[in-house]
Amino acid sequence: MKGEIVFGVLWVLISIAIVNGQNPQITQEILPEVKRLGQTAYLNCTVTRQQLNKVYWSHLNTQTTISSDDQIIVDHNEIVDGYRKYRCIKVVHPDQRTTVYMLIITRLQQRDMGIYRCRIFVRGAERHPTKDGELQVLVPPVLVYSQTSTTATVMEGGALNLTCNATGFPYPNITWVRGNGASLSIGKFSFRGTLLALHNIQKRDRGVYRCVCDNNVQPPATHDATLLVFFRPEAREVQDSYGQAQNRQFDLTIECRISGYPDPNLAWYYIEGDTKREITNDDKHDIQIMTSHGSGLDINELWYTLTIINIQANDYGRYECEGRNVLGTDSAFIQIYETSECQGANCPSEGASNLGGGAAQNNIAIATIVMLESNWKTIKDEGLANMDEKKGSFLPEEENLLDTGDWKQFTLFQQGRKNEKNCKRAPKTCALIDKVADAKGCKRGQVKFSIMSPGVHVWPHCGPTNCRIRAHLGLVIPPGPKIRVADDTREWIEGKFIMFDDSFEHEVWHEGSSYRLVLIVDFWHPELTEDQKYEITPI
Numbered sequence: 001m002k003g004e005i006v007f008g009v010l011w012v013l014i015s016i017a018i019v020n021g022q023n024p025q026i027t028q029e030i031l032p033e034v035k036r037l038g039q040t041a042y043l044n045c046t047v048t049r050q051q052l053n054k055v056y057w058s059h060l061n062t063q064t065t066i067s068s069d070d071q072i073i074v075d076h077n078e079i080v081d082g083y084r085k086y087r088c089i090k091v092v093h094p095d096q097r098t099t100v101y102m103l104i105i106t107r108l109q110q111r112d113m114g115i116y117r118c119r120i121f122v123r124g125a126e127r128h129p130t131k132d133g134e135l136q137v138l139v140p141p142v143l144v145y146s147q148t149s150t151t152a153t154v155m156e157g158g159a160l161n162l163t164c165n166a167t168g169f170p171y172p173n174i175t176w177v178r179g180n181g182a183s184l185s186i187g188k189f190s191f192r193g194t195l196l197a198l199h200n201i202q203k204r205d206r207g208v209y210r211c212v213c214d215n216n217v218q219p220p221a222t223h224d225a226t227l228l229v230f231f232r233p234e235a236r237e238v239q240d241s242y243g244q245a246q247n248r249q250f251d252l253t254i255e256c257r258i259s260g261y262p263d264p265n266l267a268w269y270y271i272e273g274d275t276k277r278e279i280t281n282d283d284k285h286d287i288q289i290m291t292s293h294g295s296g297l298d299i300n301e302l303w304y305t306l307t308i309i310n311i312q313a314n315d316y317g318r319y320e321c322e323g324r325n326v327l328g329t330d331s332a333f334i335q336i337y338e339t340s341e342c343q344g345a346n347c348p349s350e351g352a353s354n355l356g357g358g359a360a361q362n363n364i365a366i367a368t369i370v371m372l373e374s375n376w377k378t379i380k381d382e383g384l385a386n387m388d389e390k391k392g393s394f395l396p397e398e399e400n401l402l403d404t405g406d407w408k409q410f411t412l413f414q415q416g417r418k419n420e421k422n423c424k425r426a427p428k429t430c431a432l433i434d435k436v437a438d439a440k441g442c443k444r445g446q447v448k449f450s451i452m453s454p455g456v457h458v459w460p461h462c463g464p465t466n467c468r469i470r471a472h473l474g475l476v477i478p479p480g481p482k483i484r485v486a487d488d489t490r491e492w493i494e495g496k497f498i499m500f501d502d503s504f505e506h507e508v509w510h511e512g513s514s515y516r517l518v519l520i521v522d523f524w525h526p527e528l529t530e531d532q533k534y535e536i537t538p539i
Contacts, residue, residue: 023129024049024120027098030133036217037140041105043133045118048098054121057088057103060132061114067103080107105135110169113137141168141213141221147194148211149225154201162196162225164211172213172221179208179224180298180478182454182513203231204513206261207299228300232328233260235321238491243339244311250342252308256321256332257479259301264323268306271318271333279319284309298479313338368436369497372473372521375432376495380475382426383449383517386410393425394451405456405510409520413440413447415538429519438524443538444468445522452481452517456510460484463502467528467536470502473519480512492518501525 028046035041047055057067066074070090077084087104105112112135119130147165154160166172176191178184184191185198185205198205206229214220238255258264268287269276281287290303302323308315316338322331372379386393394408412422412430418440423430426449433440433447440447445468463470472483474492482491483498485506490498500506502522510516524533 022049022051023125024051024053024122026118026120026129026131028131030116030118030131032134032136034136034138035108036138037108037110039108041108041112041135041137043103043105043116043118043135045101045103045131046098047101047118047120050099050120053123055099055101056119056121057101058117058119059112059114060117062111067101070101083107108135108137110137110139113169137169138215138217139167139169140217140219141166141172141215143213143221143223148223151226151228153228153230154198155230156202158201159197159199160201160227162198162209162211162227163194164196164213164223164225165194166213166221168213168215168217168221170215170217172215175212175214177210177212178514179210180514182207184209198227201227201229203229203234203259203261205229206231226299228261230261230327231259233258233264233323233325233330235323235330235332237321237332237334239334239489241335241337243337243343245339245342246311246313246315248342249310252311252315252336252343253305254308254319254321254334254336255303255305256334257301258304258321258323258330258332259298260323260325260327260330261300262325263300263302264325266302266304267322267324268304269320269322271320276320279306301479308336311336368438371435372432373495373497375428376473376475379429379432379473379519380494380517382429383410383451383475383519386425386449387451387517393422394449397450401458401461403457403459406453407456407458408451410449410451411446412449413442413445416441416443416445433521436521436523438526439521441533442468442522442524443533443536445470445524447519447521449475450518450520451515452508452510453515454480454510454512456481456508458508460505460507462505464539466501466503467525467532468502469499469523469525471497471499471521471523473497473521475519476515476517478512478514478516481508481510481516483508492516 025048026045027048030043030045033041033043045055054068056065058065064074066072066086067088070088072086072088074086077086083106085106089102091100115132115134117130117132119128122128144165144167147163149162152160152162164174166174173192174194176196185201206227208224208226210222210224212220212222235256235258238257242252242254244250244252258266266289268279270279279285286307288305304321316336319334319336320331322329393410397407397409410422411419412426413419413433418430444465472492474494474496477492477494482489483506485500486504492498
C-alpha cells in the first residue's frame, strides 16, 4: 500500500516535469531596432515547442494586436509603395523545434515607435511567455513655428527673449548663433537652449539670430529671427576726400554709409560757407540708395551714393551726407578736390581701386582683374569651405607684424610655386590663378586667403620690395576693417580689388564685430622686363 502511494507520487512528479519541459518558450531577447523615418523595421521572435499554441505580435503604445502567427489581423493594414504596412514571416528551423516570427513594419512613421511585444498564448495556462523589443524611429528636427520667434523690436538698453522650439527624435539640441558670425550680447558666440534672453540690448546687437535644431538626424532645422533695435542715425563716409580732373567729361561718385532704425531719410548737401544747398536727382547729379553693397552692409544700413556728372570747377568743395529719423540726425562730410588726371575705376586706363604707388599698377591687364572679380563668389566659397578649424587649413601669419588679434592665412602659391596640397582644397581658385602668369610666377609674392578677426591691428610696415603689386580681393567684408597705404585709407568692398605698391607704408586694423576674408594676390610690377623677372631671386 505504501509502495503504491509512493509510486503514484513519483509518477505525478515525473509527469509534471515532462509537461513543464515541453512548455513553449521564447528563447532569445528581441533586439532593439533603430531606424530612420521612412525605412523598414524587422523584429524577430524566436519560439521553441510552439505546438498548437498561437504567437501574437502587438504594439503596446497603441494597444494594437498586429498578428496571430504569420497572419496579420490588425484593421486597415494599408498598402504603401506596393507593400502592406505590416507583414509577418514565419521561418521554421530545419530541426522543427524552433520557429522565428519576423514582424516587418514598412515606411516607418513617428507613431510606429515604441514597445512591441511577442506573446505565446498557451492554452489553459495562467502565464504566457512574452518578450518585449523596442523600435526607435529617428525623426529629423521639425520647427514648431508657433513657439519660434520671427521678428522682434526693442529700444536700445531694453531686454527681450527669442524663442525657438522643434520636435524630433531624439529631442533636438537647440543652439543660438549670430547670423553674421559675431558674438551674442551675453559674451558668447553660441548659446544652447530654447530661450535666448537678451539684456541691455545695443544697436550692435541688431541683426539675424539663427537657431539650429540638431539631433544628429539629417537634415538639421534652422530658423532666422530678426532683431530690430531702435537707434538714431549714424553716418560715416567711405572716403573723406575724392579727387577728379575738371572739364574733361569725367564723373565722380562719392559714397557714405548710414544706419538707423526706423530707416532714416537721406539727403546730400553742398556746403557753401555757412549755408548748405540740398542736392536732388537732375541732369547733373545721380543719387542712388543701396540696401546691399556686395553683402557688406549690416541690417538697417544703407549705402548712399552721389555721382556728379562731368566735374567742373564749381563742383569742388565740401559735401554733406545726412541721415534723419525720429530719434535724431547724423552727418558725414566729404571733400572733393581737383587733380590733373582722371581718378577712379571708370577712367580709361584704370581697373580696380588703387592705393599708394602711382599709376603703375593700372597697367596690370584689365582682363585679369575683370576675370578674377567676376569669379569672386566662387573664390569666396572655396575660402569659406577651408575655414573649418578641424581642417587646419588656415595658419597664423608669420611676418611678426601683428600687434593685436587673430590673423591667419591659407597659402596657395608662394615664391612662384604652387602649393599642390592646398590647391586640392581650393581647385577652382588655383585654376583661375594658373591663367595669370604674373601672379602664379611671381617669385617674390604669394597668393593666399587671409582671414582677420575683430580686434586685429597690423603694425605700419613696408614690404621688402617694390617689384610686386599687392592686390586684395574682398570676399567677406563686414563693417569695420580698414587699410591705410601712405596717406590714403580705404575699406574693402566685396567682389572688388584694392591694389597698391607693397613697398609703401601700410597698416591694417579691424574695428568690426565679425571676420574679414580676402584673397591676396601678388603680381609682378608691370614695369619689370621679362629678363628682370627671370633674374630676381625668390624671397
